[in-house]
Amino acid sequence: MSDYEQFGFGDGDAKVGVKGGRLKMDKNEIARCSFLWWPGLEDGTPDLDATSPGFVAANRSYMKGVGYFISKGPEYVKIAGEPPKQRINTILVKWPVNKLGKIDVEAIQKGMFEVIYWVFDPNKYAEIKPIHADWHFGSHDLKITCTEAGFQKMNFSPCPDNILRKFLAKGVDHPLVQQIIEAGQALLVNVKNEIGRDLSIDQIKEKLGGGGGAVSSPVADVAATEDIDEALGDLLED
Numbered sequence: 422m423s424d425y426e427q428f429g430f431g432d433g434d435a436k437v438g439v440k441g442g443r444l445k446m447d448k449n450e451i452a453r454c455s456f457l458w459w460p461g462l463e464d465g466t467p468d469l470d471a472t473s474p475g476f477v478a479a480n481r482s483y484m485k486g487v488g489y490f491i492s493k494g495p496e497y498v499k500i501a502g503e504p505p506k507q508r509i510n511t512i513l514v515k516w517p518v519n520k521l522g523k524i525d526v527e528a529i530q531k532g533m534f535e536v537i538y539w540v541f542d543p544n545k546y547a548e549i550k551p552i553h554a555d556w557h558f559g560s561h562d563l564k565i566t567c568t569e570a571g572f573q574k575m576n577f578s579p580c581p582d583n584i585l586r587k588f589l590a591k592g593v594d595h596p597l598v599q600q601i602i603e604a605g606q607a608l609l610v611n612v613k614n615e616i617g618r619d620l621s622i623d624q625i626k627e628k629l630g631g632g633g634g635a636v637s638s639p640v641a642d643v644a645a646t647e648d649i650d651e652a653l654g655d656l657l658e659d
Contacts, residue, residue, distance in 0.1 A: 429473025443615070444513060444539040446567035446575070451522040454565060455585035456558045457536060457605045458512040458612070465602050466593060469559030469586050475512075476546070480505040481617035487628045489617035496622050508616050510540045512608050514601060516584055522564060524584070536604035538615045541573075549577050560586060 446452060456474035459467035480492045482501035492498060492505030515535045517528035528534070549563065556579035566576045588598050613619075620628075 429471075429475060442535075442537055444515065444537055444541075444565075446565065446570065446573065448567055448570045450567045451518055451520070452565040452567075453516045453518050453522060453524065453580060453584070454513040454539075454563050455516070455583055456511065456563070457514050457585065457601070458609065459559065462512075462602070462605050463609060465606070467589070467602070467605075469583065469589065471559065473553070474558055476509050477511075477613055477616070478507055478509045478543075479613065479616045480507050482506075484625070484629070487620070487625055490620045490625060491617045497625075500622065500625055507543055508540055509543065509546055510538055510612055510616050512605050512612065513537055513539050514585055514605075516562070522566075536601060536608060538608060538612070540616060545575065545577075552577060552579050555579070559583065 444452070444454070457467065458475040459469055460471045460475070461468045462475075481489050482492045482497060482503070482505045483489050484501055490497070492501065498504055513536070515537055517525040517533045519525055525533075552558075552563070560583050562580035562583050562585075564578045564580050566578075568574045568576060585601070588595065588601070591598060593599070593602065608615075
């Protein structure tokens with residue numbers, strides 16, 4: 422049996438919540454994000470009309486000198502000294518916004534948006550799942566407000582549009598789209614390992630005896646200003 426479980430909203434997520442570079446925000450920070458991991462991303466054609474974006478989950482533990490590692494059974498619990506915690510990972514495009522959460526088009530023109538992992542807990546998944554049911558994340562972005570930075574406590578709400586979809590409508594050969602897709606594909610390769618390292622018990626003991634991080638992918642060389650203004654024209658009128 423695999424130590425990782427891939428699932429989507431309402432598809433194989435029944436075990437979420439059962440024991441078992443990244444989005445990291447400051448207090449009062451507002452983020453607007455498009456889900457990027459959709460079926461077809463690996464082939465360069467993410468299908469935003471699919472039932473759900475992709476997620477992967479695993480149980481992990483943490484030990485000083487080892488870091489986060491995947492917990493694969495009783496031996497791992499014993500060596501960690503406590504039960505593991507389930508964590509979920511997906512891939513987002515984080516768009517630049519001002520302090521009020523409005524899109525900063527000038528920043529997008531400069532390539533100041535990020536393709537990042539979002540490693541989060543099952544409680545957050547339970548909060549965003551019903552939002553997706555009413556506001557499909559292929560047509561709507563997710564607005565995230567950080568209420569406490571230390572434990573990354575967040576409030577979630579839907580946005581009326583999806584910025585990624587607006588750019589994808591220009592075609593997958595559009596320079597900006599190509600850069601987003603390529604950055605997402607690069608993260609997809611390690612989407613499981615970002616939760617924790619797949620180590621054997623012997624490898625853990627070796628690290629303890631002898632003595633990975635978010636892949637933030639700023640996208641540069643974006644398309645011409647007029648292209649971006651056209652794609653986001655209706656949002657500028659909000």
